[in-house]
Amino acid sequence: MPIAPSDPTAARRLWDISPPVDADAPVFPGDTPYQQRWVVTIGPGCPVNVSAVTTTPHVGAHADAPLHYAPDGAPIGAVDLTPYLGPCRVVHAIGCRPLVTWAHVAHALPDDAPWPPRLLVRTYARMPRDAFDDALPGMDPALLERLADHGVCLVGTDSASVDPADSKTLEAHQVLRRRGLRVLENLCLDDVPEGDYELIALPLKWMRADASPVRAVLRALA
Template sequence: MPRLWDISPTVSSEAPIFPGDEPYSLRWTARVSPDCPVNLSAITMSPHVGAHADAPLHYGNDEPSAAEVDLNAYLGPCRVIHAIDCGPLIRIEHLHHAAANLPPRVLVRCCKQADTAWNPDFTAYAPETVAWLAAQGVQLIGLDTPSVDPASSKLLPSHQQLLRLKLRVLENLVLDEVPEGDYELIALPLKLAGACASPVRAVLREL
């Protein structure tokens, strides 16, 4: 069987979130007992907790929600590129060493180890890098930090590039154990009506 890399962090009440986001919470609505044959749980959370796919609705009014995005971008050939400790922004020069014949999906590993607590000084994408990747035929980008824009950004230029260029994005991945190279990506968003994002169980499969 081809090897699988699970690149999704565990979603829990301890999962790091943007300040103001709704944290993960689980409660039991039924428990196994003489009067009940099952355990039933209910959860509340921001759809941006853990590995997730931003929908265009997240950064543009009247844009597609998580339920409306085309799934093709989230499934297929993918390249993992290492740009560990590259600084505050992933720039084009950080990707040149692995840029030949790029597949339609590119994930960038920025961290030696993905953060398990909120850290506002994470690495994001430079907007010109997003545009350059799109010009190479890339349809989806991702990274192992909370956002393609810095935490302090008010204008979200890299998100706006995603919108303008019709790219899809995965954030909050865990690429700690993934060697640089080519894989099959499987990271389908849930069909959440009206949602600005969706959690994904993102995996890479050996080619």
């Protein structure tokens, strides 16, 4: 009898980069926090537990849709999934405020080597999980332009936004819109070393939503 080949991915380590989502998960001030109630519970005449959840689609690790920052933008259920799956590079820029700039990531993106198609930036030593960070680190629009020029299709951050929390112009988000970049926010990169990985962070097929939670993971390349 022929022996089935072993799964080449079986021994590849996974990093779960999704923070916990529950009633304590911080959300942008004024947004809808996570709430859950039980519709039915297991008991006489009922064989299952069923809950109802109310929350913002921007809770926890999530993917923004173009609809989030453009009135005519695509909802998250209509975007191409390709950017959310594939090779990526994690770069540490811990402590950078108020913006992640080219100077913070240049060490990981040498001009004499190909750039990765996806870039995840760690800005916190420990990601805030109990309260919203009003002084969150955003991303320099000029950096996003440069990444797009080099073929990057997705950027990710452990911050709650690529723009400062008090921004009204959302300059970084507008670069995402104009250059066709996809974005992941609220990733938990606390324990992830700098380096190259496979990213798996697929959004839900919510056909009218401005964002979607993702269960984001990184997988070792070998």
